[in-house]
Amino acid sequence: SSTVVVDERPDLPKRSIDRTDKYFVGVTGGQYLSGYDSGVGFSDGGLGVTLGYRPVETVGLELGYTYFDQTFEGDTERQTSTLQPSVNLYAFPWKRVNPYVQLGGTMTRRAYDDSWDGGEATVMGSAYGPHAGLGLEIALGENLALDAKGTYIGYMNVDGSDPNAPAALQGTVGLDL
Numbered sequence: 001s002s003t004v005v006v007d008e009r010p011d012l013p014k015r016s017i018d019r020t021d022k023y024f025v026g027v028t029g030g031q032y033l034s035g036y037d038s039g040v041g042f043s044d045g046g047l048g049v050t051l052g053y054r055p056v057e058t059v060g061l062e063l064g065y066t067y068f069d070q071t072f073e074g075d076t077e078r079q080t081s082t083l084q085p086s087v088n089l090y091a092f093p094w095k096r097v098n099p100y101v102q103l104g105g106t107m108t109r110r111a112y113d114d115s116w117d118g119g120e121a122t123v124m125g126s127a128y129g130p131h132a133g134l135g136l137e138i139a140l141g142e143n144l145a146l147d148a149k150g151t152y153i154g155y156m157n158v159d160g161s162d163p164n165a166p167a168a169l170q171g172t173v174g175l176d177l
Contacts (some may be wrong), residue, residue, distance in 0.1 A: 015094040017139040020057045026050035030172030032068040035165040044068040060088035081109040102133040121163040129156040
């Protein structure tokens, strides 16, 4: 007598792409938007690098470093560096266009000697706190993707003695290899 095995698993979605168990290195460009407790805001451009790993198709681990500068010249008034370990949760990892949610922490190094009409601020040191963001990954192949994300950072150690706003927004666009 023979035994017939019936596969009762539901059909899995068709995979356009499979990023499971993949490492990547990315280059990014973007903007860092924040301000001072006086109400004056600023926006600085930046460049960065990202390292990541997808242990399973729905979860990604990421470490990003971005350097933002007011002018990228010798007389710049603001320099901001962010280091961000994150976990990404992907909505449709089997599709080429894949939205995701990002959660993690941010360590920010700030060197500001900023002045404007009616005010000035000097800040040297670090700020840290959690971040959350929304992103969109567009897979161009198994090992190549465009990535765009917006991140909200809530600083836990920015208080009344610090002239900075206790939060920032960061937007980046990158290419992951």
